[in-house]
Amino acid sequence: MTSRLNPYISFSGDARQAMEFYKSVLGGNLRLNTYGDFGSEAPPGYDDKVMHSMLETASGFTLMGADNPPGVEHKPGNNFAVSLSGDDSDELRGYWDKLSDGGTVSVPLEKQMWGDVFGMCTDKFGITWMVNISEQG
Missing domain, CATH: 3.30.720 (Signal recognition particle alu RNA binding heterodimer, srp9/1)
Structure with missing residues (x-):
């Protein structure tokens, strides 16, 4: 493995x-x-x-x-994010739609200054997600 x-x-x-x-x-x-x-x-x-x-x-x-096991403090929030990236726009937009539904969008999924489509949201469980769609060409 x-x-x-x-x-x-x-x-x-x-x-x-x-x-x-x-x-x-x-x-x-x-x-x-x-x-x-x-x-x-x-x-x-x-x-x-x-x-x-x-x-x-x-x-x-x-x-x-x-x-978390008993006695371990839960600290949700801003210490990490999960990143999904690639060039399959339909697949990644589908993930974005579901992850952002019921959550909070901090960066709308749109074309960014570096040329890719990018967005960031916090889902309904408090987890931050970044979605980056690479633009071909």
Whole structure:
């Protein structure tokens, strides 16, 4: 297996809903393991919380996520973003439409000074996404 770089997102109890949402946007195969899947070692109240999840898509995207374990502070927001980029305008615009729906657009998806179409939004789970469509020619 080759090395890969991908985002891993921590959630405060809604990892399952968030990862299922991202699957509905990006497609692919989602694998979820809950704390309860590992039997008696699950912290109290965490049987149904996500200990680890991985979404892998046909486009080669990998996104991982989990609910924070007890005692770990959740700090959502501005310390990272997830970037989707390429030259398939229809595919990327489709992702943009779904990710920005119910969220906040900080940079509209439009042609930028460097020549590409770019946009940035924060989805309904508080995750910042950047979409860059490379312009050919």
